[in-house]
Amino acid sequence: MSITLHEVLQSEKDVLRNFYSLYLHDLSKFTSTLEISEEGYFEFDGFEKFWEVEGIVPYFIKLEERIIGFILLLERPFLKALNDFGINDIFILNKYKGKGLGREAVKQLFKEKPGKYFVMELIDNQPAVSFWKKLYSELDIQYEEKEDHIDDEPCLIQTFVV
Template identity: 55%
Template sequence: MTISFQFISKDEKHILQNLYSLYLHDLSEFTEGLDISEDGLFEFDSFDLIWESTGVTPYLLKKDERVVGFLLLLEKPFLKRDYDYSINDIFILKKYRRKGIALAILKELFNQKKGKYFVVELTENKPAVHFWKKTFLELNIEYEEEEKIVDNEECLIHSFEI
Protein backbone atom coordinates (compact mmCIF):
# COMPACT_ATOMS: atom_id res chain seq x y z
CA MET A 1 0.00 0.00 0.00
CA THR A 2 1.45 3.33 -1.11
CA ILE A 3 0.10 6.42 0.63
CA SER A 4 0.84 9.91 -0.69
CA PHE A 5 -0.34 13.48 -0.65
CA GLN A 6 0.18 16.03 -3.40
CA PHE A 7 -0.59 19.70 -3.92
CA ILE A 8 -3.87 20.35 -5.75
CA SER A 9 -3.32 22.95 -8.47
CA LYS A 10 -5.99 25.44 -9.48
CA ASP A 11 -6.43 23.41 -12.70
CA GLU A 12 -7.49 20.47 -10.53
CA LYS A 13 -9.80 22.46 -8.27
CA HIS A 14 -12.85 20.59 -9.58
CA ILE A 15 -11.53 17.45 -7.85
CA LEU A 16 -11.30 19.25 -4.51
CA GLN A 17 -14.67 20.89 -5.07
CA ASN A 18 -16.30 17.47 -5.55
CA LEU A 19 -14.56 16.04 -2.48
CA TYR A 20 -15.40 19.13 -0.43
CA SER A 21 -19.10 18.69 -1.12
CA LEU A 22 -18.89 15.13 0.23
CA TYR A 23 -16.95 16.38 3.27
CA LEU A 24 -19.54 19.06 4.01
CA HIS A 25 -22.29 16.47 3.60
CA ASP A 26 -20.64 14.33 6.28
CA LEU A 27 -20.09 17.38 8.51
CA SER A 28 -23.72 18.48 8.17
CA GLU A 29 -24.69 15.63 10.51
CA PHE A 30 -23.07 17.53 13.37
CA THR A 31 -24.16 21.14 12.74
CA GLU A 32 -27.25 23.09 11.77
CA GLY A 33 -25.02 25.55 9.88
CA LEU A 34 -24.66 23.47 6.71
CA ASP A 35 -27.39 22.96 4.13
CA ILE A 36 -27.52 21.76 0.56
CA SER A 37 -27.71 24.38 -2.21
CA GLU A 38 -30.48 24.64 -4.80
CA ASP A 39 -28.07 22.83 -7.18
CA GLY A 40 -28.05 19.81 -4.88
CA LEU A 41 -24.51 20.35 -3.60
CA PHE A 42 -22.90 21.32 -0.35
CA GLU A 43 -20.81 24.34 -1.29
CA PHE A 44 -18.00 26.27 0.36
CA ASP A 45 -18.63 30.00 -0.21
CA SER A 46 -15.00 31.12 -0.43
CA PHE A 47 -13.65 28.16 -2.39
CA ASP A 48 -11.46 30.18 -4.80
CA LEU A 49 -9.68 31.82 -1.85
CA ILE A 50 -7.87 28.51 -1.34
CA TRP A 51 -5.61 29.32 -4.31
CA GLU A 52 -5.65 33.09 -3.84
CA SER A 53 -4.49 33.17 -0.21
CA THR A 54 -0.87 32.76 0.79
CA GLY A 55 -0.64 30.13 3.50
CA VAL A 56 -3.57 27.93 2.41
CA THR A 57 -2.46 24.65 0.82
CA PRO A 58 -4.80 21.95 -0.49
CA TYR A 59 -3.52 18.38 -0.78
CA LEU A 60 -5.02 15.40 -2.56
CA LEU A 61 -4.69 12.20 -0.54
CA LYS A 62 -3.98 8.99 -2.45
CA LYS A 63 -3.71 5.29 -1.78
CA ASP A 64 -2.01 3.31 -4.53
CA GLU A 65 -2.54 6.28 -6.90
CA ARG A 66 -6.32 6.35 -6.23
CA VAL A 67 -7.84 9.51 -4.78
CA VAL A 68 -9.11 8.79 -1.27
CA GLY A 69 -9.55 12.27 0.19
CA PHE A 70 -8.04 15.68 0.82
CA LEU A 71 -6.29 17.75 3.45
CA LEU A 72 -6.38 21.54 3.75
CA LEU A 73 -3.34 22.92 5.58
CA LEU A 74 -3.14 26.48 6.87
CA GLU A 75 0.19 28.10 7.68
CA LYS A 76 1.86 31.48 7.99
CA PRO A 77 1.15 34.17 6.93
CA PHE A 78 -2.51 33.05 6.90
CA LEU A 79 -2.32 31.94 10.55
CA LYS A 80 -1.65 34.01 13.63
CA ARG A 81 1.98 34.00 14.72
CA ASP A 82 1.24 31.71 17.69
CA TYR A 83 1.02 28.67 15.41
CA ASP A 84 2.91 27.46 12.38
CA TYR A 85 0.18 25.16 11.02
CA SER A 86 -3.45 24.19 11.28
CA ILE A 87 -5.02 21.16 9.71
CA ASN A 88 -8.20 22.95 8.74
CA ASP A 89 -9.85 19.94 7.11
CA ILE A 90 -8.96 16.32 6.56
CA PHE A 91 -11.36 14.03 4.73
CA ILE A 92 -11.16 10.37 3.76
CA LEU A 93 -13.85 8.74 1.64
CA LYS A 94 -15.92 6.32 3.74
CA LYS A 95 -14.71 3.30 1.75
CA TYR A 96 -11.13 4.01 2.89
CA ARG A 97 -11.72 4.99 6.51
CA ARG A 98 -10.35 2.99 9.44
CA LYS A 99 -7.54 1.56 7.31
CA GLY A 100 -4.71 3.72 8.69
CA ILE A 101 -4.55 6.02 5.66
CA ALA A 102 -5.15 9.30 7.49
CA LEU A 103 -2.68 8.30 10.21
CA ALA A 104 -0.01 7.48 7.60
CA ILE A 105 -0.64 10.81 5.80
CA LEU A 106 -0.40 12.79 9.05
CA LYS A 107 2.75 10.95 10.08
CA GLU A 108 4.39 11.92 6.77
CA LEU A 109 3.08 15.49 6.97
CA PHE A 110 4.49 15.85 10.50
CA ASN A 111 7.84 14.45 9.32
CA GLN A 112 7.98 17.12 6.61
CA LYS A 113 6.53 20.08 8.50
CA LYS A 114 7.71 20.55 12.07
CA GLY A 115 6.22 23.26 14.25
CA LYS A 116 3.25 24.30 16.38
CA TYR A 117 -0.11 22.96 15.18
CA PHE A 118 -3.75 23.22 16.10
CA VAL A 119 -6.90 21.45 14.95
CA VAL A 120 -10.51 22.37 15.64
CA GLU A 121 -13.31 19.82 15.82
CA LEU A 122 -17.01 20.33 16.39
CA THR A 123 -17.69 18.92 19.86
CA GLU A 124 -20.67 17.01 18.42
CA ASN A 125 -18.45 15.38 15.79
CA LYS A 126 -17.53 12.44 18.02
CA PRO A 127 -15.81 10.49 15.19
CA ALA A 128 -13.44 13.41 14.54
CA VAL A 129 -12.72 13.93 18.23
CA HIS A 130 -12.04 10.20 18.62
CA PHE A 131 -9.83 10.19 15.49
CA TRP A 132 -7.62 13.02 16.74
CA LYS A 133 -7.25 11.62 20.25
CA LYS A 134 -6.35 8.22 18.81
CA THR A 135 -3.87 9.87 16.42
CA PHE A 136 -2.20 11.73 19.29
CA LEU A 137 -1.92 8.49 21.24
CA GLU A 138 -0.58 6.43 18.32
CA LEU A 139 1.96 9.08 17.30
CA ASN A 140 2.91 9.79 20.92
CA ILE A 141 1.98 13.48 20.63
CA GLU A 142 1.33 15.52 23.75
CA TYR A 143 -1.51 17.97 23.24
CA GLU A 144 -3.56 20.59 25.02
CA GLU A 145 -7.34 20.67 24.73
CA GLU A 146 -9.56 23.72 25.03
CA GLU A 147 -13.32 24.09 24.66
CA LYS A 148 -14.34 27.19 22.77
CA ILE A 149 -17.23 28.64 20.76
CA VAL A 150 -16.11 29.09 17.12
CA ASP A 151 -18.58 30.53 14.59
CA ASN A 152 -21.43 29.90 17.06
CA GLU A 153 -20.47 26.21 17.37
CA GLU A 154 -19.13 24.36 20.42
CA CYS A 155 -15.66 23.16 19.46
CA LEU A 156 -12.61 21.44 20.85
CA ILE A 157 -9.27 22.97 19.98
CA HIS A 158 -6.25 20.68 20.19
CA SER A 159 -2.83 22.29 20.09
CA PHE A 160 0.47 20.42 19.90
CA GLU A 161 4.04 20.70 18.71
CA ILE A 162 5.90 18.42 16.34
Template identity: 50%
Template sequence: MRLIKATLENKALLKNLYSFYLHDLSAYSSSLKPNSEGEFEFDSFEKIWERDGITPYLLKQNQEVIGFCLLLEPPFTKKVDYCINDLFIYNQFRGRGYAEEAIKTIFQEKQGSYYVCQLKNNKRAVGFWKKFYEQHHIAYEESIELEDGEEVLYQTFSSKNMIVR
Protein backbone atom coordinates in the same frame (compact mmCIF):
# COMPACT_ATOMS: atom_id res chain seq x y z
CA MET B 1 -0.79 6.25 0.31
CA ARG B 2 0.66 9.39 -1.20
CA LEU B 3 0.04 13.02 -0.33
CA ILE B 4 0.14 15.24 -3.43
CA LYS B 5 -0.20 19.04 -3.51
CA ALA B 6 -3.35 19.93 -5.40
CA THR B 7 -3.00 22.37 -8.28
CA LEU B 8 -5.44 24.50 -10.25
CA GLU B 9 -5.89 21.47 -12.52
CA ASN B 10 -7.44 19.73 -9.50
CA LYS B 11 -9.81 22.58 -8.63
CA ALA B 12 -13.04 20.87 -9.78
CA LEU B 13 -12.02 17.62 -8.09
CA LEU B 14 -11.25 19.38 -4.80
CA LYS B 15 -14.55 21.28 -4.97
CA ASN B 16 -16.38 17.95 -5.32
CA LEU B 17 -14.42 16.44 -2.43
CA TYR B 18 -15.35 19.44 -0.29
CA SER B 19 -19.03 18.89 -1.03
CA PHE B 20 -18.78 15.31 0.28
CA TYR B 21 -16.78 16.49 3.31
CA LEU B 22 -19.32 19.18 4.19
CA HIS B 23 -22.15 16.70 3.65
CA ASP B 24 -20.53 14.44 6.26
CA LEU B 25 -20.07 17.38 8.65
CA SER B 26 -23.71 18.39 8.23
CA ALA B 27 -24.59 15.44 10.48
CA TYR B 28 -22.97 17.43 13.33
CA SER B 29 -23.88 21.00 12.39
CA SER B 30 -27.29 22.43 11.64
CA SER B 31 -25.68 25.41 9.89
CA LEU B 32 -24.39 23.32 6.96
CA LYS B 33 -27.02 23.12 4.25
CA PRO B 34 -26.91 22.30 0.53
CA ASN B 35 -27.24 25.06 -2.05
CA SER B 36 -30.06 25.28 -4.61
CA GLU B 37 -28.29 22.68 -6.81
CA GLY B 38 -28.09 20.23 -3.90
CA GLU B 39 -24.35 20.66 -3.30
CA PHE B 40 -22.57 21.63 -0.11
CA GLU B 41 -20.26 24.55 -0.81
CA PHE B 42 -17.20 25.77 1.05
CA ASP B 43 -17.86 29.53 1.11
CA SER B 44 -14.14 30.42 1.09
CA PHE B 45 -13.14 27.86 -1.56
CA GLU B 46 -11.69 30.43 -3.98
CA LYS B 47 -9.26 31.66 -1.30
CA ILE B 48 -7.44 28.32 -1.59
CA TRP B 49 -6.19 29.39 -5.01
CA GLU B 50 -5.84 33.12 -4.32
CA ARG B 51 -4.06 33.40 -0.97
CA ASP B 52 -0.69 32.34 0.37
CA GLY B 53 -0.73 30.19 3.49
CA ILE B 54 -3.29 27.65 2.26
CA THR B 55 -2.10 24.34 0.84
CA PRO B 56 -4.55 21.71 -0.41
CA TYR B 57 -3.36 18.11 -0.69
CA LEU B 58 -4.94 15.14 -2.40
CA LEU B 59 -4.64 11.75 -0.74
CA LYS B 60 -4.04 8.98 -3.26
CA GLN B 61 -3.89 5.23 -2.91
CA ASN B 62 -2.25 3.81 -6.02
CA GLN B 63 -3.61 6.22 -8.65
CA GLU B 64 -7.02 6.67 -7.02
CA VAL B 65 -7.95 9.84 -5.12
CA ILE B 66 -9.26 8.79 -1.71
CA GLY B 67 -9.54 12.16 0.04
CA PHE B 68 -7.96 15.52 0.76
CA CYS B 69 -6.32 17.61 3.46
CA LEU B 70 -6.13 21.39 3.81
CA LEU B 71 -3.09 22.77 5.63
CA LEU B 72 -2.97 26.36 6.85
CA GLU B 73 0.10 28.37 7.82
CA PRO B 74 0.76 32.07 8.39
CA PRO B 75 -0.95 34.46 7.86
CA PHE B 76 -3.92 32.18 8.66
CA THR B 77 -2.29 30.78 11.78
CA LYS B 78 -1.31 33.31 14.40
CA LYS B 79 -0.09 31.44 17.50
CA VAL B 80 1.12 28.25 15.79
CA ASP B 81 3.03 27.34 12.65
CA TYR B 82 0.38 25.12 11.05
CA CYS B 83 -3.21 23.98 11.18
CA ILE B 84 -4.63 20.80 9.71
CA ASN B 85 -7.85 22.57 8.86
CA ASP B 86 -9.77 19.88 7.00
CA LEU B 87 -9.14 16.16 6.54
CA PHE B 88 -11.49 13.95 4.54
CA ILE B 89 -11.37 10.37 3.31
CA TYR B 90 -14.10 8.66 1.30
CA ASN B 91 -16.12 6.24 3.44
CA GLN B 92 -14.88 3.13 1.63
CA PHE B 93 -11.26 3.99 2.52
CA ARG B 94 -11.79 4.89 6.18
CA GLY B 95 -10.37 2.74 8.95
CA ARG B 96 -7.35 1.63 6.90
CA GLY B 97 -4.79 4.01 8.40
CA TYR B 98 -4.68 6.43 5.45
CA ALA B 99 -5.57 9.52 7.51
CA GLU B 100 -2.88 8.69 10.05
CA GLU B 101 -0.37 8.14 7.25
CA ALA B 102 -1.24 11.52 5.71
CA ILE B 103 -0.84 13.31 9.04
CA LYS B 104 2.51 11.66 9.72
CA THR B 105 3.72 12.66 6.24
CA ILE B 106 2.76 16.28 6.92
CA PHE B 107 4.49 16.22 10.32
CA GLN B 108 7.68 14.85 8.75
CA GLU B 109 7.69 17.54 6.06
CA LYS B 110 6.56 20.45 8.24
CA GLN B 111 7.74 20.23 11.80
CA GLY B 112 6.50 22.88 14.18
CA SER B 113 3.55 23.83 16.32
CA TYR B 114 0.05 22.84 15.21
CA TYR B 115 -3.58 23.12 16.05
CA VAL B 116 -6.46 21.00 14.90
CA CYS B 117 -10.12 21.37 15.71
CA GLN B 118 -13.23 19.24 15.59
CA LEU B 119 -16.89 19.90 16.18
CA LYS B 120 -17.37 18.70 19.75
CA ASN B 121 -20.29 16.44 18.86
CA ASN B 122 -18.37 14.82 15.96
CA LYS B 123 -17.35 11.90 18.18
CA ARG B 124 -15.69 10.03 15.31
CA ALA B 125 -13.26 12.90 14.55
CA VAL B 126 -12.65 13.66 18.24
CA GLY B 127 -11.93 9.97 18.89
CA PHE B 128 -9.62 9.74 15.88
CA TRP B 129 -7.45 12.66 17.01
CA LYS B 130 -7.34 11.59 20.67
CA LYS B 131 -6.27 8.09 19.61
CA PHE B 132 -3.62 9.57 17.30
CA TYR B 133 -2.19 11.71 20.10
CA GLU B 134 -2.12 8.77 22.48
CA GLN B 135 -0.50 6.37 20.00
CA HIS B 136 2.21 8.89 19.14
CA HIS B 137 2.74 10.20 22.68
CA ILE B 138 1.76 13.73 21.71
CA ALA B 139 1.17 16.09 24.59
CA TYR B 140 -1.53 18.59 23.68
CA GLU B 141 -3.53 21.38 25.22
CA GLU B 142 -7.25 21.45 24.59
CA SER B 143 -9.80 24.22 24.71
CA ILE B 144 -13.45 24.59 23.74
CA GLU B 145 -14.67 27.61 21.82
CA LEU B 146 -18.03 28.63 20.42
CA GLU B 147 -17.93 29.25 16.66
CA ASP B 148 -21.08 30.12 14.74
CA GLY B 149 -23.13 28.65 17.58
CA GLU B 150 -21.20 25.34 17.54
CA GLU B 151 -18.90 24.02 20.28
CA VAL B 152 -15.47 23.35 18.76
CA LEU B 153 -12.59 21.48 20.39
CA TYR B 154 -9.12 22.88 19.70
CA GLN B 155 -5.95 20.95 20.38
CA THR B 156 -2.51 22.57 20.16
CA PHE B 157 0.73 20.60 20.15
CA SER B 158 4.19 20.38 18.63
CA SER B 159 5.45 17.91 16.04
CA LYS B 160 9.07 18.92 16.65
CA ASN B 161 11.31 16.00 17.55
CA MET B 162 8.34 13.67 17.26
CA ILE B 163 9.18 10.24 15.97
CA VAL B 164 6.59 9.13 13.46
CA ARG B 165 6.76 5.61 12.10
Protein backbone atom coordinates in the same frame (compact mmCIF):
# COMPACT_ATOMS: atom_id res chain seq x y z
CA MET C 1 -0.46 0.40 0.19
CA SER C 2 1.32 3.69 -0.31
CA ILE C 3 -0.20 6.99 0.88
CA THR C 4 1.08 10.23 -0.65
CA LEU C 5 0.12 13.88 -0.33
CA HIS C 6 -0.19 15.95 -3.47
CA GLU C 7 -0.70 19.72 -3.32
CA VAL C 8 -3.90 20.47 -5.23
CA LEU C 9 -3.24 22.54 -8.33
CA GLN C 10 -5.68 25.19 -9.45
CA SER C 11 -6.32 23.08 -12.55
CA GLU C 12 -7.57 20.32 -10.20
CA LYS C 13 -9.95 22.51 -8.20
CA ASP C 14 -13.11 20.97 -9.66
CA VAL C 15 -12.06 17.57 -8.31
CA LEU C 16 -11.40 19.13 -4.88
CA ARG C 17 -14.75 20.95 -5.04
CA ASN C 18 -16.47 17.57 -5.50
CA PHE C 19 -14.56 16.05 -2.59
CA TYR C 20 -15.30 19.13 -0.46
CA SER C 21 -19.03 18.73 -1.10
CA LEU C 22 -18.81 15.12 0.12
CA TYR C 23 -16.90 16.30 3.20
CA LEU C 24 -19.50 18.97 3.99
CA HIS C 25 -22.25 16.39 3.51
CA ASP C 26 -20.58 14.19 6.14
CA LEU C 27 -20.06 17.19 8.42
CA SER C 28 -23.72 18.26 8.10
CA LYS C 29 -24.62 15.37 10.42
CA PHE C 30 -22.96 17.29 13.27
CA THR C 31 -24.11 20.87 12.66
CA SER C 32 -27.28 22.69 11.67
CA THR C 33 -25.39 25.38 9.75
CA LEU C 34 -24.70 23.37 6.60
CA GLU C 35 -27.40 23.12 3.95
CA ILE C 36 -27.41 21.60 0.49
CA SER C 37 -27.60 24.12 -2.36
CA GLU C 38 -30.50 24.30 -4.79
CA GLU C 39 -28.17 22.67 -7.33
CA GLY C 40 -27.89 19.60 -5.10
CA TYR C 41 -24.44 19.86 -3.57
CA PHE C 42 -22.79 21.30 -0.50
CA GLU C 43 -20.59 24.28 -1.18
CA PHE C 44 -18.08 26.31 0.78
CA ASP C 45 -18.27 30.07 0.17
CA GLY C 46 -14.53 30.58 0.68
CA PHE C 47 -13.44 27.82 -1.70
CA GLU C 48 -11.71 30.14 -4.22
CA LYS C 49 -9.51 31.52 -1.42
CA PHE C 50 -7.58 28.23 -1.44
CA TRP C 51 -5.73 29.56 -4.51
CA GLU C 52 -5.95 33.28 -3.78
CA VAL C 53 -4.61 33.49 -0.21
CA GLU C 54 -1.05 32.49 0.56
CA GLY C 55 -0.91 30.02 3.42
CA ILE C 56 -4.11 28.08 2.66
CA VAL C 57 -2.92 24.85 1.07
CA PRO C 58 -5.14 21.92 0.04
CA TYR C 59 -3.55 18.48 -0.44
CA PHE C 60 -5.07 15.42 -2.04
CA ILE C 61 -4.54 12.20 -0.11
CA LYS C 62 -3.68 9.51 -2.63
CA LEU C 63 -3.61 5.76 -2.24
CA GLU C 64 -1.29 4.59 -4.98
CA GLU C 65 -2.52 7.00 -7.70
CA ARG C 66 -6.19 7.16 -6.61
CA ILE C 67 -7.46 10.25 -4.75
CA ILE C 68 -9.17 9.06 -1.57
CA GLY C 69 -9.46 12.33 0.35
CA PHE C 70 -7.88 15.65 1.20
CA ILE C 71 -6.29 17.74 3.92
CA LEU C 72 -6.69 21.51 4.11
CA LEU C 73 -3.59 22.93 5.80
CA LEU C 74 -3.27 26.47 7.12
CA GLU C 75 0.24 27.87 7.45
CA ARG C 76 2.16 31.12 7.46
CA PRO C 77 1.63 33.83 6.29
CA PHE C 78 -2.11 33.06 6.65
CA LEU C 79 -1.51 32.13 10.29
CA LYS C 80 -0.15 35.15 12.09
CA ALA C 81 0.58 33.99 15.65
CA LEU C 82 1.22 31.10 17.99
CA ASN C 83 0.94 28.20 15.53
CA ASP C 84 2.96 27.24 12.47
CA PHE C 85 0.22 25.03 11.03
CA GLY C 86 -3.45 24.26 11.41
CA ILE C 87 -5.21 21.24 10.00
CA ASN C 88 -8.47 22.88 9.06
CA ASP C 89 -10.13 19.90 7.37
CA ILE C 90 -9.35 16.26 6.71
CA PHE C 91 -11.58 13.94 4.71
CA ILE C 92 -11.34 10.31 3.64
CA LEU C 93 -13.92 8.65 1.38
CA ASN C 94 -16.17 6.27 3.32
CA LYS C 95 -14.83 3.27 1.40
CA TYR C 96 -11.36 3.92 2.87
CA LYS C 97 -12.29 4.96 6.42
CA GLY C 98 -11.24 2.77 9.31
CA LYS C 99 -8.17 1.40 7.52
CA GLY C 100 -5.60 3.77 9.07
CA LEU C 101 -5.13 5.73 5.83
CA GLY C 102 -6.07 9.09 7.35
CA ARG C 103 -3.59 8.50 10.16
CA GLU C 104 -0.89 7.64 7.61
CA ALA C 105 -1.60 10.84 5.70
CA VAL C 106 -1.37 12.96 8.86
CA LYS C 107 1.83 11.20 9.95
CA GLN C 108 3.34 11.98 6.57
CA LEU C 109 2.28 15.62 6.86
CA PHE C 110 3.87 15.85 10.32
CA LYS C 111 7.09 14.32 8.98
CA GLU C 112 7.24 16.79 6.07
CA LYS C 113 6.14 19.83 8.09
CA PRO C 114 7.21 19.73 11.72
CA GLY C 115 6.17 22.61 13.95
CA LYS C 116 3.44 23.83 16.29
CA TYR C 117 -0.03 22.75 15.16
CA PHE C 118 -3.64 23.31 16.04
CA VAL C 119 -6.57 21.07 15.17
CA MET C 120 -10.22 21.91 15.67
CA GLU C 121 -13.23 19.58 15.78
CA LEU C 122 -16.92 20.19 16.32
CA ILE C 123 -17.64 18.78 19.78
CA ASP C 124 -20.55 16.76 18.37
CA ASN C 125 -18.31 15.20 15.71
CA GLN C 126 -17.25 12.29 17.89
CA PRO C 127 -15.66 10.34 15.00
CA ALA C 128 -13.26 13.27 14.42
CA VAL C 129 -12.58 13.76 18.14
CA SER C 130 -11.86 10.03 18.48
CA PHE C 131 -9.62 10.03 15.37
CA TRP C 132 -7.41 12.81 16.73
CA LYS C 133 -7.19 11.47 20.27
CA LYS C 134 -6.19 8.01 18.99
CA LEU C 135 -3.56 9.62 16.76
CA TYR C 136 -2.13 11.68 19.63
CA SER C 137 -1.91 8.54 21.75
CA GLU C 138 -0.36 6.46 18.95
CA LEU C 139 2.30 9.11 18.23
CA ASP C 140 2.81 9.98 21.92
CA ILE C 141 1.87 13.61 21.21
CA GLN C 142 1.29 15.76 24.27
CA TYR C 143 -1.46 18.28 23.52
CA GLU C 144 -3.36 21.04 25.21
CA GLU C 145 -7.10 21.20 24.66
CA LYS C 146 -9.69 23.88 25.15
CA GLU C 147 -13.32 24.38 24.26
CA ASP C 148 -14.41 27.43 22.29
CA HIS C 149 -17.23 28.61 20.06
CA ILE C 150 -16.14 29.13 16.44
CA ASP C 151 -18.82 30.58 14.16
CA ASP C 152 -21.33 29.85 16.95
CA GLU C 153 -20.37 26.14 16.96
CA PRO C 154 -18.98 24.46 20.11
CA CYS C 155 -15.53 23.16 19.21
CA LEU C 156 -12.54 21.43 20.74
CA ILE C 157 -9.18 22.93 19.85
CA GLN C 158 -5.99 21.01 20.45
CA THR C 159 -2.48 22.49 20.16
CA PHE C 160 0.70 20.45 20.05
CA VAL C 161 4.23 20.32 18.64
CA VAL C 162 5.61 17.69 16.25
